[in-house]
Ligand code: BDR
């Protein structure tokens with residue numbers, strides 16, 4: 001495909017096993033032109049997730065300098081998730097050391113530069129707390145029109161996972177999510193409604209491992225580690241959250257997507273960080289979000305396996 005016709009994409013996340021798998025998937029999509037990789041504190045501290053991002057870039061031979069983002073939420077104290085992702089934030093398979101220096105630009109400066117320089121509108125794929133994205137929108141409101149869409153993993157219209165009401169990425173920085181949801185920029189939300197249906201079962205880790213290429217083996221190893229904690233919570237498969245934010249852009253036909261007005265609960269004794277959809281239209285507001293609420297699980301897994309198969313003959 002002609003390079004000019006590709007969709008410019010920024011990957012913003014906190015790798016994190018499922019962020020890493022999302023980035024593997026993104027790097028196989030011919031239609032994507034990955035312009036920047038930016039990191040945000042969440043699953044682990046900013047230092048750790050940035051180091052992980054640089055190692056993932058080396059693994060995937062991505063010639064893109066990683067730009068370090070915000071080390072804490074806009075207003076709140078940082079929450080991290082070592083129970084899911086380990087002390088490094090990406091425990092499990094051994095990874096190569098970074099092949100490129102860290103960018104001199106901050107994540108917000110990098111995002112702004114990509115948007116300013118791009119002739120096409122840019123898609124931001126946010127798979128962590130929305131701190132960087134919110135900071136970008138606050139610092140550069142004039143660049144909103146350069147954003148095609150913000151595709152997020154975050155929230156849950158029916159339930160939370162870190163508290164009963166809130167999903168981790170939104171709970172880490174509810175004020176950032178509020179800023180994003182009220183920005184007027186086209187927004188897609190892959191919340192727990194879909195991501196807890198995006199289960200990959202242990203026998204499917206083996207399907208990936210059996211591809212016998214270094215990326216597939218690494219992805220299978222990431223699933224092995226991530227599933228240890230997820231299984232202890234009673235799940236029969238790995239809740240494959242962040243790849244949904246990528247897959248729903250390229251294979252929307254396998255997803256159930258509905259438009260709702262969604263707002264972020266900022267206070268409350270129990271519900272800070274909840275994503276509330278106005279299902280009944282009582283607020284009389286226009287939808288501000290494409291909410292991804294279901295998927296064809298088997299096709300999701302098949303596409304994931306197919307993506308890993310593209311690394312046949314890869315050298316690390
Ligand atoms: C989200 O939280 C993180 O632990 C995962 O990487 C994912 O982005 C799921 O709630």
Ligand code: CA
Nearest residue numbers: 016019127128
């Ligand atoms: Ca994440």
